[in-house]
Amino acid sequence: MPVGVPKVPFLNPNPDPEPDSVEEELDSMEEKATWVDLYNRLYRQRWLFLGKDLEEEVANNIVGLMIHLNIEDPFWTQTLYINCLGGLIIPGLALYDTIGFVEPDVKTICLGIAASMASVVLVGGTVTERCAFPNARVMIHQPRAKEFDDRFSDLNLEGHLFLQLRNCVTQIYIQRTNKPAWVVIADLERDTFMSATEARTYGIIDGVYAFEEEYEEWS
Numbered sequence: 001m002p003v004g005v006p007k008v009p010f011l012n013p014n015p016d017p018e019p020d021s022v023e024e025e026l027d028s029m030e031e032k033a034t035w036v037d038l039y040n041r042l043y044r045q046r047w048l049f050l051g052k053d054l055e056e057e058v059a060n061n062i063v064g065l066m067i068h069l070n071i072e073d074p075f076w077t078q079t080l081y082i083n084c085l086g087g088l089i090i091p092g093l094a095l096y097d098t099i100g101f102v103e104p105d106v107k108t109i110c111l112g113i114a115a116s117m118a119s120v121v122l123v124g125g126t127v128t129e130r131c132a133f134p135n136a137r138v139m140i141h142q143p144r145a146k147e148f149d150d151r152f153s154d155l156n157l158e159g160h161l162f163l164q165l166r167n168c169v170t171q172i173y174i175q176r177t178n179k180p181a182w183v184v185i186a187d188l189e190r191d192t193f194m195s196a197t198e199a200r201t202y203g204i205i206d207g208v209y210a211f212e213e214e215y216e217e218w219s
Contacts, residue, residue, distance in 0.1 A: 043069070046078045046104075054087025054095070054117050063098045066106075074103035080125070081109050086116025089143045089165050093117075096124040096172065105129055110196070110205065115139035120169060123176040123204045130205040132196040138204055142188045143169050177203030 039049065046069055052058050062080070069078060080099075086092075099106045099121070108125030110132035119140050122130060132138070143166050173184045179202065196208045 046076050048078060048080045050080060050082045050084050050095075050118065050121065052084065054084060054092045054121075056088070056091050058087070059091035059095045062095055066098050066102050070102040070104060077105045077107060077129075078102065079107040079109060080121070081111060082114045082118055082122055083110070083112030084114060084118035084121075086118050086139075089117060089169070091117075092120055093165075093168070095121050099124045099126075107131070108205075109133070110136040110138060110199075113137045113139065116141060117143075117169075119204065120172055123173065127176075128206050131207045131209060132199060132205050133209050134196055134211070136196045136199075138194045138196075138199040139191055140173065140188060140194075140204075141191045142166055179203055 042049070043065060048062055048065055050058070050062060066078060069076070099108075105126040106124075107129040108122045108131075110122050113136065114122040114132075115137075116139065119138050122132075122138065143162075170181075170185060170188060173179070173188070174181050177184065194202060194204070196205070199205050200208055
């Protein structure tokens with residue numbers, strides 16, 4: 001039998017336990033715990049994950065989660081972990097816009113790689129809250145026609161719409177990195193790979209996590 005998503009215990013404690021029931025609550029935590037999927041447990045802590053190609057279903061699931069969590073608590077910071085090679089333009093822009101729409105800050109963290117549209121999502125996080133792990137990589141380039149869904153091809157998507165979307169992505173990089181337009185446009189003409197430190201210098205992220213003596217530091 002294949003190993004699926006692991007389950008972990010989750011306890012929804014009584015928010016206001018009686019003083020003489022605290023010990024009883026602690027003793028019965030395991031008994032009262034509900035076993036939930038790992039990712040469902042992490043979602044309840046506002047930790048979201050983009051680990052697949054950015055397509056409609058993936059983007060819609062994350063968008064729905066972000067809006068639901070925003071309704072539950074509009075002040076609890078949401079954290080989006082990104083390890084993604086990119087995907088379709090429109091689902092990527094939908095996720096980017098949702099990050100700006102929800103009320104809480106959205107921290108974006110790159111681990112592994114954030115390439116193509118995933119780098120747009122990364123740069124769209126709350127300024128000062130965009131970061132990466134030391135060995136992460138970021139790749140930026142211009143959107144390409146092959147990234148459109150087949151349905152748009154069936155509808156004979158006109159060239160000017162593609163150019164509008166391409167310009168939209170370019171403007172996002174310009175505005176979010178504060179780089180001169182000519183620098184961004186030149187870098188987007190090819191696949192431009194960056195280390196975490198280079199991405200920080202470029203303005204895509206604001207910091208790099210550094211690990212020293214078994215504790216986490218912000219550099």
